[in-house]
Amino acid sequence: MTGLENTNVGSAEPAEYPSRRVLPQAPLLAAARGEQPVHRPVWFMRQAGRSLPEYREIRAGIGMLESCFDPELVCEITMQPVRRHKVDAAILFSDIVVPLKAAGIDLDIVAGTGPVVANPVRTAADVAALPTLETEQVGAVARAVRLLTRELGDTALIGFAGAPFTLASYLVEGGPSRNHERTKALMHADPQTWHALLGKLTDIAVTFLRAQIGAGVDAIQLFDSWAGALSLADYREYVLPHSERVFAEIAGAGVPRIHFGVGTGELLGAMGEAGADVVGVDWRIPLDVAATRVGPGKALQGNLDPAILFAGPEVIEREVRRIVAEADRAIAAGTTGHIFNLGHGVLPDTDPDVITRVVELVHSL
Secondary structure, eight states: OOSGGGTTOSOOOOSSOOOOOOOTTOHHHHHHTTOOOSSOOBOOTTOSSTTOHHHHHHHTTOOHHHHHTOHHHHHHHHHHHHHHHOOSEEEOOOOTTHHHHHHTOOEEEETTTEEEESSOOOSHHHHHTOOOOOGGGGHHHHHHHHHHHHHSTTOEEEEEEEOHHHHHHHHHHSSOOSSOHHHHHHHHHOHHHHHHHHHHHHHHHHHHHHHHHHHTOSEEEEEETTGGGSOHHHHHHHTHHHHHHHHHHTGGGOOOEEEEESSOGGGHHHHHTSSOSEEEOOTTSOHHHHHHHHOSSSEEEEEEOGGGGGSOHHHHHHHHHHHHHHHHHHHHTTOOOEEEEESSOOOTTOOHHHHHHHHHHHHHO
8 A cells, every 4th residue: 555544553662662673883873973984974964855866756646745654665665775875874764844744744755846735833821732742643654664674785774753842843834935934033022832843743743753763763863944944042942851861851862963953053063962873964064073063972864965976087086085084083183983974965967977977976975
């Protein structure tokens, strides 16, 4: 059976985390934990899809959300970049609004636009009416994870969720926004309603992550895609406490936790305080500079500009080597490890062969 009818199928995961795969040689997990990996790990945000012809072929005629609730399809799409590029981690094919859809919020992902919410959340009554997420509502996602852990061998699997602020921005704006004006207005004009909203979204994110961890993912990433729209003061007051709670509530799972946002150079210190083991850095700031902001004792992830993949082999090699050198300086100064990645997601028109060559280059270094 395929499609959204799968949303509520499946038994709930147990409250305790089961014994999981033991992957002592997985480079991503070693780097995230401050250990010495056998080689520098590399994976790419949005590697599962977008640029791959095999992805476009298998997704033909199937909606994005429908795809995300089909366990066999999720497994196949997640595996595609692992087979093709030999990356050191798979990231679960999903979307940050999947748990909102599963909980019963009326939204869809519109091609060329992104998530669109039928009834935006802008009042205390709207917040009170938001549904909660039960683990069994994302049973299809958990089944996809279990399929993947049998397919992946020694390759780590990353699960993920959208951070409370980014989820809130979609709900309040009704869809993607350039200026986040309604979101910021609610935040400042009615902080009580704002914190109630983020509290509910924190619960949803935690439930979604626990379902993935319970099914067997080896690491998780919290995406705060729009946090870079905030000042440091606003981030600390209105966002950080909720992201901290997400990381705190899954700390007992024992899986590495990654935190990532776009345009967050001025927020890196605060993001480093949220509780993750790894802080993702976009391309706007060198990794050794980012390390001074995040502080010692954490690993860094990043941070090649996705557009560089269009610039030709000489430029790509120069930039990859620069980033590796910056990461090595950061490690010498107290950063615990480096996971090579882009500073954001793979762009749709990227040549897949270029991605493969970057993986080979990073591994050779």
